Amino acid sequence: MDIAELQAYGYFALTGFMVLVLYGYIYHLYSKKKDADGHDYEDYSNMALNDDIDDAPVTSMSDDKEKK
């Protein structure tokens, strides 16, 4: 097997792997619906809708500090 053939197999394997990662990510998003912090992904749209400086953040940095 020469280098070009190796590259071709490597390329094919990488593409297959990336497809798996992509579909895994889709499955993860739509089955879990929530991220590691327990927020529904769709809540994050509110970051744009409620973006006045005194609006409550979706996930506040200061909440994070209080937990610690």
Added chain:
Amino acid sequence: MENRPLEYDYTVAKMFMLTTIILGIVGMLIGVILAFQLAFPEVNLILGEGLAEYTNFSRLRPLHTDAVIFGFTFSGIFSTWYYVGQRVLKVSMAESGFLMFIGKLHFWLYLVGVAAVVVSLFMGITTSKEYAEFEWPIDIAIVVVWVLFGLSIFGLIGIRREKSLYISIWYYIATFLGIAMLYLFNNMEIPTMLAQSAAGESGIGAWYHSVSMYAGTNDALVQWWYGHNAVAFGFTVPIVAMIYYFLPKESGQAIYSYKLSLLSFWGLMFVYLWAGGHHLLYSTVPDWMQTMGSIFSVILILPSWGSAINMLLTMKGEWQQVAASPLIKFMVLGSTFYMFSTLEGPIQAIKSVNAIAHFTDWIVGHVHDGVLGWVGFMIMAALFHMAPRVFKREIYSKSLMATQFWIQTLGVVLYFTSMWIAGITQGMMWRAHDEFGNLAYSFIDTVTVLHPYYTIRGVGGLLYLVGFLMFAYNIYKTMSARPVEESELQNASPMGA
């Protein structure tokens, strides 16, 4: 000192709004002149024989592309970043003297860079690499400007109150990283004064000249990896960042599917970087690389349409807003043009189609339905949305905005339809031959046939420029329009008659 409530500080956003508008006018005006030069060659001598050096097509062409890409579009990106960044991170630039300094320095150095580019291109000093014409001293200045932009992005993220990063921020970060990587690698060049010729001469050429570090086919590959991804990270990624913020905000509707926005983001990031090879179909680059360029271009439809459909569905149940608000019209037609050009591009990247389309005006048409219909519309919509909020005044005239919308839409349609016909006619004529394989037409035959379409294209471009001047006037008048209360600025932008 008076104790005032904390507010977002739009100083830098306003500065970049100004350059967006001025450089937009410059870039589009030069574009219209070029279009008429192609239709009527005597326009090359518009200022007389003596100044022909400065007014001919080849001298002005890089000024058009660079003014529109690095002037209009990048000013728009910076301006919206300094607006959107603060708002979705819920932190004001007024809270950090350092970030305010960086922001202003970013603007002023950018302006110095623009001046250097304009002067050097008018003088005909160029590396001759498309969209990377700047010589090494300017390249270094641009890198500094870009690092300042990065400092501003990550600095603002560093002091944020909102822990999660809104999808637009992801896209702005991707813009920063993508352009940084592309620009550095494509502009690897050696100043000629450092080189030594085979005959042993040194200090060759002017001090500012340089040669690319890559040669021949490699140079072409790196160039089009850069060139196509400049479209990706200059004309797509940051514009998607804008629409993900401005459309939901202006319409008051949550993004149709935030999950789809995440998915499309990663899809776009992974696929786009491999598509540049389609610029080199039927050239000397390896065949497998050309095929890869074609395949990845076709796959690119998925993440592009993922974002565009997500935007259109955000308006679900609220389509009356499209009819009622010219501002929403700009964004909805913008995402429609995005869908359209991201379908057209992959079609052109298919090898058999490319055999006809390559080097023809169809490519020029494709670029312009993307840039006029998607990039231009979205940046103008963003500035229309920002204007009442940064000036605390209503938009001067809704009817002027609506008229502008229709004039420019007509302009874009005339532009791309004439270029479709011109391009396909050109491609077919170049290939036509008799039964002995002799070419049926000479080059001048195609030029004669294309003349009416070139004229229509010029008219289309002129209509778009007229609309852009209306936009500039509307924003200018907004600065002295009726003042508005904070409560009027929640969603739909306040507009005067």
